[in-house]
Amino acid sequence: MSQTSPPASLLRESALRTLSLEQAAIGALMSRLDEEFDHACRLMLDCQGRVIVTGMGKSGHIAGKIAATLASTGTPAFFVHPGEASHGDLGMITRGDVVLALSNSGETAEVTAxxxxxxxxxxxxxxxxxxxxxxxxxxADAHLNSAVEREACPHDLAPTSSTTAALALGDALAVALLEARGFTAEDFALSHPGGTLGKRLLLTVQDLMHSGDRLPLVTLGSPLRDALIEITRQGLGFTCVVDQQGRLAGVYTDGDLRRTLDQHHDLRDLTVDEVMTRPGKRISPQVLAAEAVRLMEDSRITALAVVDDQQRPIGALHMHDLLASGVI
Known part of the structure; x- marks a missing residue:
């Protein structure tokens, strides 16, 4: 016999009640942060080995996530199952390690053993x-109080608010340690080399730019026709314009061409100097590709000249290159 689904409003009311209880559980943690939290952080900062995180049941799942977060933010850590530890895996723990043990009751037999x-x-x-x-x-040498007033479960039984509070407290530990160590975005990328995250953090402009014969380039005084031919030949939507010393004097883009057509009836006698954009947006080859994305978005452009320390063009970067590499 099929059951009638409750009205959506009742489902939302239940969800809102759960979120409210869990929000309150996290909020209550703030007033309980004291010297014990500082001591816990110092123990982990002084650790010469790894932080071993352990817990049973739902606390074990939270412990696994905390270990993963610590490991990816500069604190070597891994999860050890407490039941397995009592049957041989305790050999994974050495004298130079620190153990972080989770148990809502504080009496979980596998953990206290x-x-x-x-x-x-x-x-x-x-x-x-x-x-x-x-x-x-x-x-314990340091105790972190993750108590909650009640579980979000209507029977006050299923671990809900308590596991959310423990997870948030674990994140607080990880971030405090991250900042204390001076852990940078580049450090973070080293432990996340795969996927979009690693590409966003590790790739530089130099890794993606077009250079050599693929660099669109004309000199000051060149007929506009030459600049248009160079833009078409390279297919990057712009060309660099350099002075006699090879320094970037400006750029001429597809957008400049539209403005030129609006303002000039005869293009035959125009030189690129008269219609180019000065000084033109530029970027260093060592800059992260993610920063190039921000510059393009802020400037509402799709390509950048890449210059060396003497402001000489050495490459060109197009938004399509950033898309193809997975940076955006």
């Missing part, structure tokens, strides 16, 4: 629990 072993190793322990008086919290 690790306490004697960690104490014997002398491995610093950071706990993240919802009960400051719990076994795990009391035996």
């Amino acid at each position: 690790l306490l004697p072993l960690l104490k014997r190793l002398g491995t610093p322990l950071i706990s993240m629990t919802g009960r400051p008086g719990s076994t795990l919290a009391r035996h």
Whole structure:
């Protein structure tokens, strides 16, 4: 027998109630950040090994994500399943490591079973629990209080608000450590070399620019006809215009051509000097390709001249190159 779906408004009301409870859970964390958070950060910053993150059940899933976030933001870390740790995987933890253990109750048997072993190793322990008086919290070197008033689950049972709070607290740790280490966008890219993210952060203008015979170029004083032939030959929508020393004096673009046609009835006697754009947008070859995208978007152009330290054109970059490379 088919069931009738509840009205959409009731579904939205349930969703809004959940989001409100989880928002409140995250907000409550702010007033509880104290010296324990500082101590936890210092333990991880001073760590000579890795940060081992552990947790059971839903807390284990959150622990895995925290470990991944730490590892990608400059803090070497990985997840160890507490049940497996008691059956051999404890060998993954060394004296130079720091353990971050998650348990909402602070009494999860698989996690608390690790306490004697960690104490014997002398491995610093950071706990993240919802009960400051719990076994795990009391035996930790630093305790992070992730308590929530209630779960978003209407029965106050399924881990919802508590796991959201733990995840947010893990992000707070990762970002605090990232900033303390001076971790840069380039550092981040080194651990994300694949896909669009790596391309956006790693590729420079020099990697994508057209150079050599593919560089559109005419000199000052050239007939406009020569500039149009060069634009057509290279197919980049513009040409660089250089002075006698080879420095970029300006550019002539498809847009300039439209303006020229509006303003001049006879193009035969025009030189490129009379109608080009001065000084023309330009960029250094060492600049990240993502910055070139921003410059093009801000200037509402589709191509850039690439110049060296003496302002001599050495390349040309087109928006199509950025699209083809996956930077945008």
